[in-house]
Amino acid sequence: MSVEILKSALNMNRRTFLSRASIGVGSLALGSLLVPDLFSGKPDEDQLPAGVSHFAPKAKRVIYLFQSGAPSQLELFDHKPLLRKMHGQELPASIRMGQRLTGMTAFQKSFPLIGSFADFAQHGQSGAWLGELLPFTSKVVDDICIIRSMHTEAINHDPAVTFFQTGNQQPGRPSMGSWLSYGLGSENKNLPAFCVLLSRGQGDIQPLASRIWGNGFLDSIHQGVQLRSGHEPVLYLQNPDGTDSLSRRKMLDHLATLNHMQEEEFGDPEITARISQYEMAYRMQTSVPEVTDFSDEPESSFKLYGADSMQPGTFAANCLLARRLSERGVRFVQLYHMGWDAHTDLPGTTRRFAKNVDQASAALIQDLKNRGMLDETLVIWGGEFGRTNYCQGTYKPDDYGRDHHPRCFTIWMAGGGIKPGITYGETDEFGYNIIKDPVHVHDFQATILHLFGYDHEKLIFKHQGRRYRLTDVSGHVVKGILA
Template identity: 70%
Template sequence: MEKEQLEHSLGHNRRKFLSKVSLGIGSLALGSLLIPDLFRKGVAEDDIMDALPHFAPKAKRVIYLFQNGAPSQLESFDYKPLLNKQAGMELPDSIRMGQRLTGMTSGQSSFPLVGSYYGFQQYGEARAWISDLFPYTAKVVDDICIVKSMYTEAINHDPALTFFQTGAQVGNRPSMGSWLSYGLGNENNNLPAFCVLLSKGKGNGQGVYSKLWTNGFLDSVHQGVQFSASEDPVLYLNDPKGMRREDRRRMLDKIAQLNQINYQAFGDPEITAKIQQYEMAFRMQTAVPEVTDISKEPDSIIKMYGPDCLVPGTYAANCLLARKLSESGVRFVQLYHQGWDQHDNLPSEMAKQAKDVDQASAALIQDLKQRGLLDETLVIWGGEFGRTNYCQGEIQLDNYGRDHHPKAFSIWMAGGGVKPGIVYGETDEFGYNITENPVHVHDFHATILHLMGVDHERLTYKHLGRRYRLTDVHGHVVKDLLV
């Protein structure tokens, strides 16, 4: 009791003491919020931040077209005619080699092989095999790099999806977009560094959730900002009716003053993050309506992306919006398209899904290229794992399904320093195991960071006594993919 009275009379206790000694640092932090570039070269965590980018970047921005639910590589980019020839025959034990199966097919007594219902043709200088489901992608094959040797450890959607987005199968880790926002900051101070777009296809969908674009243990200013298909693209951004812009400005100034007092008292960095978020929202009130307005896009662009680009919330509309956001300086645009989980009825469902995405994905490549933006914009297309070469359940050659397959699957990348017109990696004749140039998820992340001018081993953040990074303690840059 006497100790508490003494602390009260002196106006000091441990919390106040620590907060007072941090005032100088706090003032610097607040100054960097009010004038973002003021201390850009001098504020760093062990000289990490002031060294960024670590080397000359090939890409300035990323557009990630995530195909949520895992599209089958065997009906897209990994042509395996042997599966058609041996349809109905058992998967050889020498190929499976005792590898674990997912819960969907672990109880099956047999594993009958099933080939693609759709044909494949060769395209481009690399003579890449592409399914007939993707005729528009086939037209831009010389602009993309197809990676057929991706693999992961995750066998179910939630951990696999989380792994690709955050570098870990568990939650509460910063997403890739958040890491790039933290490391490289904004290009356009009127828009977030990290934006998220959602669309739903016609197939069996897997859910997406905010933990996929979370800031994790990074400051909340690095969380992805979700755009919606509603009249208000960013919810709660507009002022209430009757409020003038100058009134909003005065209100924000007063709130900032109060938050500054709280920060000086408690030293909580989330208070400064809140100030920064208020300011960003104020600037976005002008920038967002402009960047989401497609009324000025010429008819040739609408025709290129297809009529669905006029319907807000569709994949095509989001691809066009992704281009506009990237063109406006958004560092990382994450697009999720749901509906790729074809455990049955794959020939019918995958055809609808491919039709949803094929034209707009290829249009995005063409659009960026004709604007001179493809060389500095990395575009990625792919899901969280692949699909089995055997049928899930009873085999029907015209109506089959495929289970999850993490051991080998395909993605493609374009622009931003990636070699165009190549096919990288290979799988065995059954499409089950990788035989050349495996690329792990951590390698994938390390390569993306490298293209953005970031050494994945040096972009770290200390949390709970440990330094974390997107690639954890793994990953290497796949230099064969780089220009």
């Protein structure tokens, strides 16, 4: 390998290389044995340019309504009359089959079944069963696809959320929004491709780390940008006191000149990403206040999404903001609604949170549909795992809980190439195991990438000598839910 090829592969010039190697020709021989991209991540040689997909996409954007803490599918989506008939009886060992349990129920000597406190009914032309706690969702049931056969290996909140968002239970991988930003690029140069909104209810709030919307080993331009409620939606975006826009523009121009000199010297791609971030932040000084200002929304919007939509930071307000961001070309909008964890007071927690999210979730579907956007906007609703069919701890009629259940749970999807008005997958009569059409987390992720025109096995990034992808080493497209 020549010196010229080696210096290009290592992203440094001859002077820098020799000064750092400091042992002359011997280090050149050693360097010729190194993996060419060992010191810097780089796209795979076959990777298409940003914005160019492997095949025709059906979706252009995502709004992901993540219900952090894991809502109980047995109260909302998965109707199991047998649990009411066998209320208080022991879960048969043949059904549990020695499944791994959390530390909260692993030492229980008894696993009494508990039926749903909520009544179920069929809705729409599809006849889908929904719990009474979702009256607004029941009105759009023919527009959504209910998947009752989700499953995951993760059994605790942090690894389970991380798995859904990044494809791995261990931190450090790029989030799904970052992967799509990397693959698709941006539709609007004045807004990030990936935005994050947080809301929380009352109760046991499981914390969320910002790394779950991080860029991992992808360029930092692909990380999620969190928009907060209040007068400063993005921290440190506005000019400091005493600095006007003209002064800021001159400062950024001079800083860009210095950064370009550094980039030419060292060839570090992160320098180019940092220049792009500075420029994006400058443009966002105008675009963010415009998109977060609801004064141009008609009264009908607030009526549709509910009274909470007029209170910044609520789930309803974030749903309305998500639609506004999507209208302006943001590729991936991630909403996290925290607080669903119900180890105790399951009836109270589930009632409160269903009421918090039901109207706004259904309104988002209706709003996108009315605006002609639903066909190209993928909407996702669901948590990191489900809830057990047995009681955690001692049962009390008004104060009991369900533990984590990764073996089967429910999410729903709509728009963006998803077949509407269907229920996919089936669990057993105990609501404990999947008996038809299982959907793993990696299958879910592979399907999302497929809807955007990407083969999940080919959307890859080479880092430290390995080709990484969102679905790691598994995953299949769930063709049965595709329109």
